[in-house]
Amino acid sequence: MSVWLAASPVLVPLATTLVTALAHRHPRLQRILSLAGIVAFFGTALALVTAVHGGETLVIAFGNWPAPFGIEFRLDRLSASLVLITALMGLACLVFHESDADPGNRHPLLLPQVHGVLAGVAGAFATADLFNLYVWFEVMLIAALGVFAIGGRRDQLDASFKYLTLNLFGTLLLLIGVGAIHAATGHLNYGALAEAVGGLPPALTTLLLAVLGLAFLVKAGAFPLFAWLPASYHTLPGPILALFAGLLTKVGAYAVLRLLGDVFAPPPMVLLEALGWIATATMLIGVLGAAYHWDIRRILAFHIISQIGYILLATALAGEAGNAATLFYTWHHIVVKANLFLIGAIIWRLTGSYDLRRIGGLWQARPWLGVLFAIPALSLIGIPPLSGFWAKYLVLFEAIGQGRIVWTVVALLVSVLTLYSMTKIWLEAFWRPHPEADWTAPRDARLAPAIAATVGLATITLWIGTQPEALIAYARAAAATLGGAAP
Amino acid sequence: MIATIALVVFVTVTVGVYLSLSRDLFRVVLGLAMFGSAANLVLFAAGRLGRTAPAVVTVGETALADTANPLPQALVLTAIVIGFALVCFALVLMLRLIRDARTDDALALRDAEPLPTDPVKPPATDQAFEPVVGADPGREVAR
Numbered sequence A: 001m002s003v004w005l006a007a008s009p010v011l012v013p014l015a016t017t018l019v020t021a022l023a024h025r026h027p028r029l030q031r032i033l034s035l036a037g038i039v040a041f042f043g044t045a046l047a048l049v050t051a052v053h054g055g056e057t058l059v060i061a062f063g064n065w066p067a068p069f070g071i072e073f074r075l076d077r078l079s080a081s082l083v084l085i086t087a088l089m090g091l092a093c094l095v096f097h098e099s100d101a102d103p104g105n106r107h108p109l110l111l112p113q114v115h116g117v118l119a120g121v122a123g124a125f126a127t128a129d130l131f132n133l134y135v136w137f138e139v140m141l142i143a144a145l146g147v148f149a150i151g152g153r154r155d156q157l158d159a160s161f162k163y164l165t166l167n168l169f170g171t172l173l174l175l176i177g178v179g180a181i182h183a184a185t186g187h188l189n190y191g192a193l194a195e196a197v198g199g200l201p202p203a204l205t206t207l208l209l210a211v212l213g214l215a216f217l218v219k220a221g222a223f224p225l226f227a228w229l230p231a232s233y234h235t236l237p238g239p240i241l242a243l244f245a246g247l248l249t250k251v252g253a254y255a256v257l258r259l260l261g262d263v264f265a266p267p268p269m270v271l272l273e274a275l276g277w278i279a280t281a282t283m284l285i286g287v288l289g290a291a292y293h294w295d296i297r298r299i300l301a302f303h304i305i306s307q308i309g310y311i312l313l314a315t316a317l318a319g320e321a322g323n324a325a326t327l328f329y330t331w332h333h334i335v336v337k338a339n340l341f342l343i344g345a346i347i348w349r350l351t352g353s354y355d356l357r358r359i360g361g362l363w364q365a366r367p368w369l370g371v372l373f374a375i376p377a378l379s380l381i382g383i384p385p386l387s388g389f390w391a392k393y394l395v396l397f398e399a400i401g402q403g404r405i406v407w408t409v410v411a412l413l414v415s416v417l418t419l420y421s422m423t424k425i426w427l428e429a430f431w432r433p434h435p436e437a438d439w440t441a442p443r444d445a446r447l448a449p450a451i452a453a454t455v456g457l458a459t460i461t462l463w464i465g466t467q468p469e470a471l472i473a474y475a476r477a478a479a480a481t482l483g484g485a486a487p
Numbered sequence B: 001m002i003a004t005i006a007l008v009v010f011v012t013v014t015v016g017v018y019l020s021l022s023r024d025l026f027r028v029v030l031g032l033a034m035f036g037s038a039a040n041l042v043l044f045a046a047g048r049l050g051r052t053a054p055a056v057v058t059v060g061e062t063a064l065a066d067t068a069n070p071l072p073q074a075l076v077l078t079a080i081v082i083g084f085a086l087v088c089f090a091l092v093l094m095l096r097l098i099r100d101a102r103t104d105d106a107l108a109l110r111d112a113e114p115l116p117t118d119p120v121k122p123p124a125t126d127q128a129f130e131p132v133v134g135a136d137p138g139r140e141v142a143r
Helices: A002-022 A027-052 A077-096 A110-126 A130-150 A154-185 A190-199 A202-220 A228-235 A238-263 A269-292 A296-317 A319-351 A367-381 A387-401 A405-431 A448-466 A468-480 B002-020 B025-045 B070-101 B137-142
Strands: A058-061 A072-075
Touching: A002 A027, A002 A058, A002 A072, A002 A077, A002 A110, A027 A058, A027 A077, A027 A110, A072 A077, A072 A110, A072 A190, A077 A110, A077 A238, A077 A319, A077 A448, A077 A468, A110 A130, A110 A238, A130 A154, A130 A238, A130 B070, A154 A190, A154 A202, A154 A228, A154 B025, A154 B070, A190 A238, A202 A238, A202 A269, A202 A296, A228 A238, A228 A296, A238 A269, A238 A296, A238 A319, A269 A296, A269 A405, A296 A319, A296 A387, A296 A405, A319 A367, A319 A387, A319 A448, A319 A468, A367 A387, A367 A405, A367 A448, A387 A405, A387 A448, A387 A468, A448 A468, B002 B025, B025 B070
Parallel strands: none
Antiparallel strands: A058 A072
8 A cells, every 4th residue: 555655646647647638539528537636646645745744754666676776766754745745736736727817728638748747746756766867857858848839839839949958958967967876886776876875986976966966957947057947938828837837946956955965965065065156146146037027927937046046055055954944945935936826827817918017907906816916925035924934044044054144145135136026016017007098807707716726825825934833843854864864 | 998988978979069059950959869869878888888798697696797787778778768759859849940930040039038129128028929818729729
C-alpha cells in the first residue's frame, strides 16, 4: 500500500493524462475526467503528507532493484509537502479553467498536456535519482511546450520557440552534469551520491556541482538566465499561466535545494557565496523589470523572477534555518503567485484587457475583487500578518544572523519596489476610472468557479499568515532531516 | 581514445553553441541538435571507453571485471529518444513559425515581446494578441 502511495505522485497524473487523451472527442467527459483526476491526485497527495508527517520516508524502488542500482522514489517531508502543493495548484487552476475568465483555446489535447506537466513536476519532487530527475524535467518541458504551442497564435508560437531554445539548453546542460557526476562517482541515486561524494577532490566536486547548479538555475529563472520566462509566459491563457507561474520555476529552485542542501551538503562555500549574489541580482533585476511593465501578466512574470531570488537567497544561507526558510518561502510563493495571476484573469474578463493603460474603474464596479486582489498582493510584498511577512522574516532573520548585510538591504529594497508595482496595478486597475466613459463591467461573466478558486487560495494565504507556527515547525522538521542528518 | 572523444565533444559543443546563437531559426535548431549530441557523447563516455569485452559477469564472480559500464549506455539511449522527439518538435514549430510570421530571422520575431517605442514606457500589448471574450478558438485551430 505504502509502495503504491509513493508512486502516486506520478501514477495518478499520468493515468489522468491517458484517460483525458482517450476522451478527446468528448469535451464534457474529458473535463469531468480531468477534474476527477486532479481531485484524486489531491487526495493521494494528502495521504502522502499524512503518511510522512511523523518523519517516516516513503520509498519505492522500481522493478524491485534495491538502491543504489534501481530508480527510487523517496518521499520525505520536503518532497511530500511540495507534491501536495502541486496537487493543490492543479486543483485551483483546473477549477478556475471552468469559468470563462481567459480559458484560452479549449483544444482537445490541452487538458492531457496540463496533467502531463503536473506529472513531470510531481515526479521531479518525488524522485531520488539524478538521471530520473533529468527525465522529469524533460517530461515537464515537452508537455509545457505542447501547452504553449497549442494556442497557435503567432505570439504564442514565438514564445514557444524562445521557451524551447533556452530550456532545452538548460536540460542538455543538466544531462552533461549528470553524465559527469556518474563518471566521477559511479552513482546516480541521491543516497549513494551523498556517500560517494566525500571521496572526490574538493575542486572536482565544486566543478560538478557548478555545472548541475547552472542547469537548475536556468530552469529556476535566475539572473542572468531568466530571459525565457518574461519572453513566453504572458502568452498563455490565464489559469494555465497561473499553474506554470506557480510551479515550473519552483522545481528548479527545489532541485538547487536538494542538490546543495541535501545530497551534497555541506556544499563548497564558494558555491553558496556565488548563489547568494546570484539570488540578490535575481531579485533586484526581476523587480526592476516588473516596475517597467504595464501589462499585468508581464508585471507578475517579472515578479516570479524577483521572488525566485528570495528562495535562492534562503538556499544560499544554507544550514537548517536557511533550508527551512526556503521551503516555507516556496509554499507561500506558489500559492500567492498563482492567485495573483488568477485574479489578473478575472480582471481581464471584467475589463477586457490585461494592459493597465486600457482598464480601470474596478473598485467602483467590483469592490470585492479589490479586497481579493489585496490579500495576495500585500502578501507578496510582505505586509504582516500575511504569509509573505513570515516567509521574508525567516529569510531575513537568518541573513542578518549570518551578517549578510548587503543581501538583507537589497531584499528590503526589493520589497519596497514590489510595493511600487503592486500599487501601480491597484491605482490603474482599481482606483482610476475606466478610460472608456460608458464602460460597465459585464454581467454575463461566468465567474463562479474562478471566484471559488481564488477565494480558496486567498484563504490559505490568510491561514498561513495567522497560524504560521504549524507550518514553520513542519518546515524546520523537514530541514532537520536534510543533508544526511539523523531524523 | 578518451582524448579523441574529448576533442569531438569540444568541437561539437563549439559548433552547437555557435549555431544556436545564430539569427537563423533553422540554424538554432541544428545547433541545439548538435549540442544534444555532444551531451549524449559525454554521457556515453561516462561509462569507460575502449573496453570491448561484453558486460557479462563471469560465473563465480560477483562484479563486472574489465568491461564498460552498461548503465550510461542505457541512459544515453533514453537521452537520444528524448532529444530526437524535442528536435522533431522544434523543427515543426520552426516551420509553423516561419509560415505564420513570414520570417526566419530571430531578431524580427517580436510578436511576444514588441520593441519599445517610448524611452520610459513599454509598448501597449498588441490587441491582436489579447484573448477575446467568448471566442471559440477551438474551431479556429481545426482549420
